[in-house]
Amino acid sequence: MYLVVFMSQRDDADDGYSAMSDAMVALAEEQAGFLRLESWRDDTGFGCTLSWWDSEEAIAAWKANAKHQTAQRLGRERWYDDFELQVCKVERHYTLADRKQQH
């Protein structure tokens, strides 16, 4: 399982951002290999989107998606003062239930 962490600093104007953001979440959720998405943005415009995928190939296909490419270009040109993207491999994970069994 892989995790993509996308951290971004928005500028002040909406300028079509909100509608595109909603559309990209909906489109991501339809992609092969998509597992889960969590997202937030604070009052300063700093935000983080976490998306989980079942393979690196699924991440590459989503990055290359034509509609997503348009959104990425507009993000670079118009919406983001800055961003950072990290591709991570989930090496292990556990839940509260797992821990209660151990203690």
Add this chain to the structure above:
Amino acid sequence: MYLVVFMSQRDDADDGYSAMSDAMVALAEEQAGFLRLESWRDDTGFGCTLSWWDSEEAIAAWKANAKHQTAQRLGRERWYDDFELQVCKVERHYTLADRKQQH
């Protein structure tokens, strides 16, 4: 570089949680190998804390920290209805500046 993703569902009562949460952020930032922390929680009580570390050893040492162990126990017993923790290896990353050079 490694990323720890801690996602949790809080119950309704504060019961000492906020003070402990602030203390644990301050303590984490003092640990050897600590790099960065980002955190948010929404109105439903679902929250996510991302912390970046320079090695798996740094993560293990933080997990074993005595004050942090106390906080973990109280979290399991008192504060969290549920949680999930993921340890991830950051395989690659890029920024807006990197992308503007390519396009």
